[in-house]
Amino acid sequence: xxxxxxxxxxxxxxxxxxxxxxxxxxxxxxxxxxxxxxxxxxxxxxxxxxxxxxxxxxxxxxxxxxxxxxxxxxxxxxxxxxxxxxxxxxxxxxxxxxxxxxxxxxxxxxxxxxxxxxxxxxxxxxxxxxxxxxxxxxxxxxxxxxxxxxxxxxxxxxxxxxxxxxxxxxxxxxxxxxxxxxxxxxxxxxxxxxxxxxxxxxxxxxxxxxxxxxxxxxxxxxxxxxxxxxxxxxxxxxxxxxxxxxxxx
Numbered sequence: 001x002x003x004x005x006x007x008x009x010x011x012x013x014x015x016x017x018x019x020x021x022x023x024x025x026x027x028x029x030x031x032x033x034x035x036x037x038x039x040x041x042x043x044x045x046x047x048x049x050x051x052x053x054x055x056x057x058x059x060x061x062x063x064x065x066x067x068x069x070x071x072x073x074x075x076x077x078x079x080x081x082x083x084x085x086x087x088x089x090x091x092x093x094x095x096x097x098x099x100x101x102x103x104x105x106x107x108x109x110x111x112x113x114x115x116x117x118x119x120x121x122x123x124x125x126x127x128x129x130x131x132x133x134x135x136x137x138x139x140x141x142x143x144x145x146x147x148x149x150x151x152x153x154x155x156x157x158x159x160x161x162x163x164x165x166x167x168x169x170x171x172x173x174x175x176x177x178x179x180x181x182x183x184x185x186x187x188x189x190x191x192x193x194x195x196x197x198x199x200x201x202x203x204x205x206x207x208x209x210x211x212x213x214x215x216x217x218x219x220x221x222x223x224x225x226x227x228x229x230x231x232x233x234x235x236x237x238x239x240x241x242x243x244x245x246x247x248x249x
Contacts, residue, residue, distance in 0.1 A: 061111035065120055068103035072096065072123065097130035108140075118147060122155055129163055137163055151187040154180055158188045158196075165200060173200060191221050191231025198238070214238045 074096055077089040090096035104124040111117030125140035141163065144156030157176045164173035177200065180193035198213040214235040221232035228236070 057111065058114045058116065061107060061114040061116035061120075064103070064107045064111070065116035068100055068107060068120065068123070071100040071103065072127070093130050094132070097127040101127035101131065118144070118149065118152060122152065122159070125156070125159055129159070129166075134163065134167055150183065151185050154183060154185040154188040158193070161196070165203075170200060170204060189231070191217060191229060191234075195231055195234055195238075198235075211239065 075083065075087065075089050076091070076093055076096060077083050078091065081089075083089055090099065101124060104120045104127060107120035108117055108124050112121065121140055122144040125137050125144060128134075128137035128140060138160070141156050141160040145153055145160055147153040147156065157180055161173040161176040161180075164170065164176070174197065177193050177197035180188050181190045181197070184190035194213050194217055198210040201207075201209040201213070217231045217235035218228070218239060219232075221229040221235070223229050
Protein backbone atom coordinates (compact mmCIF):
# COMPACT_ATOMS: atom_id res chain seq x y z
CA UNK A 1 0.00 0.00 0.00
CA UNK A 2 1.50 3.34 -1.04
CA UNK A 3 1.76 6.39 1.23
CA UNK A 4 -1.01 8.31 -0.52
CA UNK A 5 -3.49 5.45 -0.05
CA UNK A 6 -2.49 5.14 3.61
CA UNK A 7 -3.06 8.87 4.08
CA UNK A 8 -6.51 8.70 2.49
CA UNK A 9 -7.55 5.73 4.60
CA UNK A 10 -6.29 7.45 7.75
CA UNK A 11 -8.32 10.55 6.91
CA UNK A 12 -11.43 8.41 6.36
CA UNK A 13 -10.84 6.64 9.68
CA UNK A 14 -10.54 9.99 11.46
CA UNK A 15 -13.80 11.19 9.90
CA UNK A 16 -15.63 7.98 10.83
CA UNK A 17 -14.29 8.19 14.39
CA UNK A 18 -15.45 11.78 14.74
CA UNK A 19 -18.85 10.92 13.28
CA UNK A 20 -19.31 7.93 15.59
CA UNK A 21 -18.59 10.07 18.64
CA UNK A 22 -21.01 12.67 17.37
CA UNK A 23 -23.73 10.07 16.78
CA UNK A 24 -23.30 8.64 20.27
CA UNK A 25 -23.55 12.14 21.74
CA UNK A 26 -26.58 12.85 19.55
CA UNK A 27 -28.48 9.94 21.07
CA UNK A 28 -28.53 11.86 24.33
CA UNK A 29 -28.87 15.34 22.81
CA UNK A 30 -31.32 14.97 19.88
CA UNK A 31 -32.43 18.60 19.78
CA UNK A 32 -28.91 20.00 19.36
CA UNK A 33 -27.89 17.31 16.90
CA UNK A 34 -30.91 17.33 14.57
CA UNK A 35 -29.66 20.05 12.21
CA UNK A 36 -26.39 18.23 11.59
CA UNK A 37 -27.85 14.83 10.76
CA UNK A 38 -28.49 15.35 7.06
CA UNK A 39 -25.10 16.99 6.65
CA UNK A 40 -23.33 13.87 7.92
CA UNK A 41 -25.16 11.56 5.53
CA UNK A 42 -24.59 13.76 2.51
CA UNK A 43 -20.96 14.36 3.38
CA UNK A 44 -20.14 10.67 3.71
CA UNK A 45 -21.58 10.08 0.25
CA UNK A 46 -19.55 12.88 -1.26
CA UNK A 47 -16.32 11.80 0.42
CA UNK A 48 -16.70 8.19 -0.72
CA UNK A 49 -17.57 9.43 -4.20
CA UNK A 50 -14.57 11.71 -4.19
CA UNK A 51 -12.21 8.83 -3.50
CA UNK A 52 -13.64 6.88 -6.43
CA UNK A 53 -12.31 9.50 -8.84
CA UNK A 54 -8.86 8.85 -10.27
CA UNK A 55 -8.14 12.54 -10.65
CA UNK A 56 -5.58 13.80 -8.16
CA UNK A 57 -7.40 17.12 -7.90
CA UNK A 58 -10.68 15.46 -6.95
CA UNK A 59 -8.94 13.38 -4.30
CA UNK A 60 -7.22 16.41 -2.81
CA UNK A 61 -10.56 18.25 -2.74
CA UNK A 62 -12.20 15.27 -1.03
CA UNK A 63 -9.43 15.25 1.60
CA UNK A 64 -9.97 18.92 2.34
CA UNK A 65 -13.74 18.50 2.41
CA UNK A 66 -13.42 15.64 4.90
CA UNK A 67 -11.36 17.82 7.21
CA UNK A 68 -13.92 20.64 7.01
CA UNK A 69 -16.74 18.21 7.75
CA UNK A 70 -14.93 16.98 10.86
CA UNK A 71 -15.37 20.49 12.19
CA UNK A 72 -18.96 20.84 10.97
CA UNK A 73 -20.21 17.64 12.62
CA UNK A 74 -18.66 18.54 15.98
CA UNK A 75 -21.44 18.51 18.60
CA UNK A 76 -22.86 21.61 20.25
CA UNK A 77 -22.81 21.47 24.05
CA UNK A 78 -23.21 23.94 26.87
CA UNK A 79 -20.52 23.98 29.58
CA UNK A 80 -22.73 21.99 31.98
CA UNK A 81 -23.51 19.19 29.51
CA UNK A 82 -21.75 15.84 29.79
CA UNK A 83 -20.15 14.55 26.59
CA UNK A 84 -18.14 11.40 25.85
CA UNK A 85 -14.50 11.69 26.97
CA UNK A 86 -12.27 13.10 24.27
CA UNK A 87 -15.17 14.54 22.25
CA UNK A 88 -14.62 18.09 21.04
CA UNK A 89 -17.61 20.44 21.24
CA UNK A 90 -18.58 24.00 20.36
CA UNK A 91 -20.58 26.31 22.59
CA UNK A 92 -23.00 27.34 19.84
CA UNK A 93 -24.01 26.69 16.24
CA UNK A 94 -22.63 30.09 15.32
CA UNK A 95 -19.22 29.31 16.83
CA UNK A 96 -19.04 26.05 14.93
CA UNK A 97 -20.07 27.74 11.69
CA UNK A 98 -17.36 30.37 12.10
CA UNK A 99 -14.78 27.62 12.49
CA UNK A 100 -15.96 25.55 9.51
CA UNK A 101 -16.98 28.25 7.03
CA UNK A 102 -13.52 29.44 5.89
CA UNK A 103 -12.53 25.89 4.96
CA UNK A 104 -15.71 25.30 2.94
CA UNK A 105 -15.31 28.64 1.16
CA UNK A 106 -11.67 27.90 0.29
CA UNK A 107 -12.53 24.44 -1.09
CA UNK A 108 -15.38 25.83 -3.18
CA UNK A 109 -13.16 28.54 -4.62
CA UNK A 110 -10.18 26.30 -5.36
CA UNK A 111 -11.91 23.05 -6.35
CA UNK A 112 -15.31 24.24 -7.55
CA UNK A 113 -15.38 21.86 -10.53
CA UNK A 114 -14.97 18.74 -8.38
CA UNK A 115 -17.81 16.94 -6.52
CA UNK A 116 -16.35 17.94 -3.15
CA UNK A 117 -15.93 21.52 -4.32
CA UNK A 118 -19.56 21.79 -5.37
CA UNK A 119 -20.72 20.31 -2.09
CA UNK A 120 -18.43 22.71 -0.21
CA UNK A 121 -20.30 25.62 -1.84
CA UNK A 122 -23.52 24.28 -0.33
CA UNK A 123 -22.00 23.95 3.13
CA UNK A 124 -20.51 27.42 2.80
CA UNK A 125 -24.07 28.65 2.33
CA UNK A 126 -25.31 26.72 5.35
CA UNK A 127 -22.56 28.01 7.60
CA UNK A 128 -23.10 31.57 6.39
CA UNK A 129 -26.75 31.12 7.40
CA UNK A 130 -25.73 29.90 10.82
CA UNK A 131 -23.53 32.96 11.20
CA UNK A 132 -26.46 35.21 10.15
CA UNK A 133 -24.53 36.41 7.11
CA UNK A 134 -27.65 36.50 4.95
CA UNK A 135 -26.26 38.07 1.78
CA UNK A 136 -23.29 35.70 1.58
CA UNK A 137 -25.51 32.72 2.33
CA UNK A 138 -27.93 33.66 -0.45
CA UNK A 139 -25.11 34.03 -2.97
CA UNK A 140 -23.62 30.62 -2.16
CA UNK A 141 -26.95 28.82 -2.05
CA UNK A 142 -28.08 30.30 -5.37
CA UNK A 143 -24.88 28.93 -6.88
CA UNK A 144 -25.74 25.49 -5.52
CA UNK A 145 -29.39 25.77 -6.57
CA UNK A 146 -28.24 26.29 -10.15
CA UNK A 147 -26.09 23.16 -10.20
CA UNK A 148 -26.48 20.68 -13.07
CA UNK A 149 -26.61 17.95 -10.41
CA UNK A 150 -30.31 17.66 -9.63
CA UNK A 151 -29.85 16.32 -6.10
CA UNK A 152 -27.36 18.99 -5.14
CA UNK A 153 -29.51 21.70 -6.74
CA UNK A 154 -32.47 20.49 -4.68
CA UNK A 155 -30.48 20.79 -1.45
CA UNK A 156 -29.52 24.33 -2.43
CA UNK A 157 -33.14 25.27 -3.17
CA UNK A 158 -34.34 23.78 0.10
CA UNK A 159 -31.77 25.74 2.13
CA UNK A 160 -32.55 28.85 0.11
CA UNK A 161 -36.25 28.42 0.92
CA UNK A 162 -35.36 28.25 4.62
CA UNK A 163 -33.33 31.43 4.25
CA UNK A 164 -36.23 33.20 2.53
CA UNK A 165 -38.54 32.18 5.37
CA UNK A 166 -36.11 33.48 7.95
CA UNK A 167 -35.88 36.82 6.17
CA UNK A 168 -39.61 37.35 5.60
CA UNK A 169 -39.71 36.39 1.91
CA UNK A 170 -42.36 33.71 2.17
CA UNK A 171 -43.60 34.07 -1.41
CA UNK A 172 -40.15 33.16 -2.73
CA UNK A 173 -39.93 30.24 -0.32
CA UNK A 174 -43.33 28.96 -1.49
CA UNK A 175 -42.19 29.11 -5.09
CA UNK A 176 -39.12 27.00 -4.27
CA UNK A 177 -41.08 24.42 -2.25
CA UNK A 178 -43.55 23.99 -5.11
CA UNK A 179 -40.66 23.53 -7.53
CA UNK A 180 -39.06 20.93 -5.25
CA UNK A 181 -42.37 19.08 -4.95
CA UNK A 182 -42.55 18.81 -8.74
CA UNK A 183 -38.94 17.65 -9.15
CA UNK A 184 -39.12 14.94 -6.43
CA UNK A 185 -35.39 14.34 -6.11
CA UNK A 186 -33.67 11.75 -3.93
CA UNK A 187 -32.11 14.44 -1.71
CA UNK A 188 -35.38 16.36 -1.24
CA UNK A 189 -38.37 14.08 -1.87
CA UNK A 190 -41.65 15.68 -2.95
CA UNK A 191 -43.27 14.66 0.33
CA UNK A 192 -40.66 16.52 2.38
CA UNK A 193 -41.04 19.65 0.26
CA UNK A 194 -44.82 19.54 0.72
CA UNK A 195 -44.50 19.05 4.48
CA UNK A 196 -42.25 22.10 4.72
CA UNK A 197 -44.66 24.08 2.52
CA UNK A 198 -47.54 23.14 4.80
CA UNK A 199 -45.55 24.18 7.86
CA UNK A 200 -44.86 27.52 6.21
CA UNK A 201 -48.59 28.05 5.60
CA UNK A 202 -49.25 27.09 9.22
CA UNK A 203 -46.75 29.70 10.42
CA UNK A 204 -48.47 32.30 8.24
CA UNK A 205 -51.80 31.65 9.94
CA UNK A 206 -53.24 29.72 7.00
CA UNK A 207 -54.23 26.41 8.62
CA UNK A 208 -56.70 25.46 5.88
CA UNK A 209 -53.97 25.61 3.22
CA UNK A 210 -51.77 23.46 5.41
CA UNK A 211 -54.56 20.94 6.06
CA UNK A 212 -55.16 20.51 2.32
CA UNK A 213 -51.54 19.52 1.82
CA UNK A 214 -51.51 17.19 4.83
CA UNK A 215 -54.74 15.51 3.71
CA UNK A 216 -53.37 14.93 0.22
CA UNK A 217 -50.16 13.42 1.58
CA UNK A 218 -52.08 11.21 4.00
CA UNK A 219 -54.13 9.74 1.16
CA UNK A 220 -51.54 9.57 -1.63
CA UNK A 221 -48.10 9.05 -0.10
CA UNK A 222 -47.64 5.26 -0.23
CA UNK A 223 -44.62 2.99 -0.41
CA UNK A 224 -44.18 0.19 -2.94
CA UNK A 225 -46.34 -2.12 -0.79
CA UNK A 226 -49.15 0.41 -0.55
CA UNK A 227 -48.41 1.29 3.05
CA UNK A 228 -48.29 4.93 4.25
CA UNK A 229 -44.96 6.57 3.45
CA UNK A 230 -42.95 8.77 5.78
CA UNK A 231 -44.65 11.96 4.57
CA UNK A 232 -48.07 10.36 5.06
CA UNK A 233 -47.18 9.42 8.63
CA UNK A 234 -46.02 12.96 9.40
CA UNK A 235 -49.13 14.39 7.75
CA UNK A 236 -51.36 12.11 9.83
CA UNK A 237 -49.67 13.31 13.01
CA UNK A 238 -50.13 16.92 11.91
CA UNK A 239 -53.84 16.35 11.23
CA UNK A 240 -54.35 14.45 14.48
CA UNK A 241 -51.91 15.87 17.03
CA UNK A 242 -51.56 13.95 20.27
CA UNK A 243 -53.24 15.68 23.22
CA UNK A 244 -50.90 17.48 25.58
CA UNK A 245 -50.11 15.62 28.81
CA UNK A 246 -51.44 17.54 31.84
CA UNK A 247 -48.69 19.19 33.83
CA UNK A 248 -46.11 19.02 31.03
CA UNK A 249 -45.00 21.95 28.90
